[in-house]
Amino acid sequence: MQTGPVNLTEALASFQDVYSPRIVARINDYDVKIAHTEGEHVWHVHADTDEFFLVLDGQFDIALREAGGEERTVTLHRGDVFVVPRGVEHKPSSSGGAILMFEPSGTASTGDRYEGAIPTHVDSTTGHALG
Amino acid sequence: MQTGPVNLTEALASFQDVYSPRIVARINDYDVKIAHTEGEHVWHVHADTDEFFLVLDGQFDIALREAGGEERTVTLHRGDVFVVPRGVEHKPSSSGGAILMFEPSGTASTGDRYEGAIPTHVDSTTGHALG
Numbered sequence: 001m002q003t004g005p006v007n008l009t010e011a012l013a014s015f016q017d018v019y020s021p022r023i024v025a026r027i028n029d030y031d032v033k034i035a036h037t038e039g040e041h042v043w044h045v046h047a048d049t050d051e052f053f054l055v056l057d058g059q060f061d062i063a064l065r066e067a068g069g070e071e072r073t074v075t076l077h078r079g080d081v082f083v084v085p086r087g088v089e090h091k092p093s094s095s096g097g098a099i100l101m102f103e104p105s106g107t108a109s110t111g112d113r114y115e116g117a118i119p120t121h122v123d124s125t126t127g128h129a130l131g
Numbered sequence: 132m133q134t135g136p137v138n139l140t141e142a143l144a145s146f147q148d149v150y151s152p153r154i155v156a157r158i159n160d161y162d163v164k165i166a167h168t169e170g171e172h173v174w175h176v177h178a179d180t181d182e183f184f185l186v187l188d189g190q191f192d193i194a195l196r197e198a199g200g201e202e203r204t205v206t207l208h209r210g211d212v213f214v215v216p217r218g219v220e221h222k223p224s225s226s227g228g229a230i231l232m233f234e235p236s237g238t239a240s241t242g243d244r245y246e247g248a249i250p251t252h253v254d255s256t257t258g259h260a261l262g
Contacts, residue, residue: 001197001215001216004213005206005207005211006212007208007210025212027180027234032183032212049159050157050159052158054231074135074136075136077136079139079140080137080138081137081139081156082133083132083156084132085132088132100185102161102233104159
């Protein structure tokens, strides 16, 4: 058992990379991850899992491709939560901020499938250990 | 798919009950719940699941019974996260605040087993719908 709490503000201050999730907790076979966000992510999809987002700071936008192929963007601010359902193509972007995610351990930040090239400022990872 | 985000501050303002979790999101077969906290909860245990806590506001203490039977208390403030592992008896208490929890859908707020009587200010529930 962990001995004490992890403070999210301190955890976020311990690294600078954007779109490079750190794992702050594990619950059963799920991970809680945090990430700094800035700029455009990549269109990607998780075929087998929903993905939960909580905005800890700043603004975070999620472009979504709906069933009919129509695109829309959900804009999230601090304290907002949103779930991207499995199978829905999405592309995060941000003017700067930080997010918390819940998803099964081993879920890749760029999905099972992504579109085009992964930008150099986006880390394709299942999450790194904190500090 | 939900059309827009849920704001946790607004969600918390929509009800007053303490220790009566509301479900704000579902990810696969897991729920994200929020609750106001104040006073003593009850000693209880979840045999089959870990339980994740994030303090959204105020202070939240978790008394824990360790393997040897020894008791210790973890004190959490806003922005702190902590996981109570499955099988560990615990009793939350709070001088006032709010928390977010992440656990499998159907997890009861008072565990599979609790000690003594459930205080009247503690709701034994797997979570209520918001609003």
